[in-house]
Amino acid sequence: MITKPMADVDRSLRETLSSGASRILNVAAITRQLEETAGAAGNAPPDRLLFGHRGLNRVVFIKRPKEFAPPPSSPLVTSAEIIDNGKLRTISLDSHNRVEKGDIATVVYVPYDTDDIASGGTSFDLDGRGRIQALFDATGFDSRADSDGVRRDLRLLDLIVDLPSLDPFLLKDRVALEEMTVPGAYFSISEEEFQDIKRYILGKFRPITERVVDPAAPNAAELSERFIMKLWEASDLDYLKPITDAFRVDPAQAGEIYYSWKGVTYYEYQYKRGQKQLLGFADWMHGKAAPTTYVKAAEREELAAAAREVATAFARHLRNSSEILRIYNQGYEDLFVRGGDARPFIEFLRDSATLFWDIAASISALNHGVAVWRQRTRHAEDGRLTAEELKPLLDILGRVIV
DSSP: OOOEEHHHHOTTHHHHTTTTOTTEEOHHHHHHHHHHHHHHTTOOOOSOOSSSSGGGGGOEEEEEEOTTOOOTTEEEEEEEEEEETTEEEEEEEEEEEOOOGGGEEEEEEEESOTTSGGGOEEEEETTSTTHHHHHHHHHOOOTTSOSHHHHHHHHHHHHHHTSSSOOHHHHHHHHHHTTOOOOGGGTOOOHHHHHHHHHHHHHHHGGGGGGTSOTTSTTHHHHHHHHHHHHHHTOOTTTTHHHHHHTTOOGGGHHHHHHHHHHHHHHHHHHHHTHHHHHHHHHHHHHTOSOSSOOOHHHHHHHHHHHHHHHHHHHHHHHHHHHHHHHHHHHHIIIIISOOOSHHHHHHHHHHHHHHHHHHHHHHHHHHHHHHHHHHHTTSGGGOOOHHHHHHHHHHHHHHOO
16 A cells, blocks of 8 residues: 555644544654653653554544545435336435445554654555555554564554544543553543543433333342443343344344444534534634635635535534434434334434444534634634634635535
């Protein structure tokens, strides 16, 4: 595989490395900070970093939609042929094309200089063909070597590929489930926040125990808690067989389905927690995404057109996130709150893997845009910018809210 220059990875990398965007895991910067902290204290370099191989700890991981991927929940018009009164007739069918696992690329960016990460580097797709050679050429990591350390690093790389975004909670959760020891600095999430999210998700799981645990049993509370944690881990599928059978889940897909349910619930938490910031960005786009200084009419229209494109993309992601959560909660409440029809929730479970990746794409785009916007306007009075400041911001927002 031929590596590509940084400009082909993400032209807005310099702007977003420090924004806290969930599409980026800046392993190189975190590693450097850990080593500098140890050196300042007169200690030896840390024995354990994210990876066992030194070169892998000098990279940046980036999640981005592949060029051919559809926008989240984009309209898709297809055709079909039917027999109508003995004649063949073509009809149009409107549906939606959701972002799925194969539509999100995991890019490895290897900076030339870890002291100035955004100044230039090479990149390659971690989930693409030829990744074994690309990893070796760019980092010196030989995945063909037979050792426990190499196998651990490979498992961690696969784990990163298998996530729809690089949210610290998702990373920390998957690493914990794999029982890997990793310094907490790589997750950028406090234990308090992690436990708050976990409580929220477990709370959504709790009603399901009523279908498998007899409340009159002497150890009902203990059994309920055990079942909830098994559902959280989504690995002991034999233990979860009663609920797999009850919801007619394909046993071969049960692990992925239960993890995806947890993932959608996590993004529900994210969506609710971020409402204020999302509304703040929407208000800015509606009333303040215009230059404070005089510009010619043609330039003003160009800026207005760029703002409309950003606003349209933002609205699409917002609408998609809301629609997925509506599907989820309608099925959930019909069954667990109102005690009604189970079919909508069963349909949600069957589609949960796709919905997980689709809502992750939208929430990541929204959070990425908001993070860049806050970073660029934090010193601006009332969030207003000059034309010289506004144009590059709209350009960046147009590239990250995708």
